[in-house]
Amino acid sequence: MVKSPILKPYDAGRINRTVARMENALQRRGESIEALRAAVLELTQREKHRGGKLAVKDYNDGSLVFLDPSEITSAERVGRRTLVRTFDAVYPTYYPLDSVERHLLPDRFFRANRGLLVNLDHVGQMAPNGDGSYTIVLRDTSGTVMNVSRNHAKELLAAVRPQP
Numbered sequence: 001m002v003k004s005p006i007l008k009p010y011d012a013g014r015i016n017r018t019v020a021r022m023e024n025a026l027q028r029r030g031e032s033i034e035a036l037r038a039a040v041l042e043l044t045q046r047e048k049h050r051g052g053k054l055a056v057k058d059y060n061d062g063s064l065v066f067l068d069p070s071e072i073t074s075a076e077r078v079g080r081r082t083l084v085r086t087f088d089a090v091y092p093t094y095y096p097l098d099s100v101e102r103h104l105l106p107d108r109f110f111r112a113n114r115g116l117l118v119n120l121d122h123v124g125q126m127a128p129n130g131d132g133s134y135t136i137v138l139r140d141t142s143g144t145v146m147n148v149s150r151n152h153a154k155e156l157l158a159a160v161r162p163q164p
């Protein structure tokens with residue numbers, strides 16, 4: 001028996017390693033693995049481009065709030081929490097930033113630094129800092145100011161430039 005639990009949040013690499021162990025066990029027993037391969041491939045493709053709504057807990061009343069990715073302006077790791085910001089609210093969660101990122105639209109969200117994801121549709125202003133990094137101001141009710149690291153600045157500029 002193969003024992004390797006897959007816990008949420010999970011990533012495609014972990015699933016692939018678990019499936020490889022399962023395939024080896026099935027082969028040793030002489031059972032077919034083709035159906036298993038097809039199911040895993042479909043699952044990993046769906047997971048890779050999952051999108052959908054992100055469920056976060058509202059700590060004011062204990063309810064779950066389902067956020068559409070287009071409503072999210074940014075997600076930032078601060079200490080042990082990830083702050084998911086919308087136009088007019090901030091939702092602290094214990095989700096890892098990578099888990100939040102999997103729910104977001106990959107062509108609209110940009111990794112501004114190791115601990116920050118920004119929705120490019122909500123960037124109102126960008127200003128160079130002189131050291132290769134940038135400061136961005138979000139179009140939200142509080143005009144949130146965030147920093148883009150030097151390492152990610154070129155990617156940001158390429159992402160916001162109009163395509164010819």
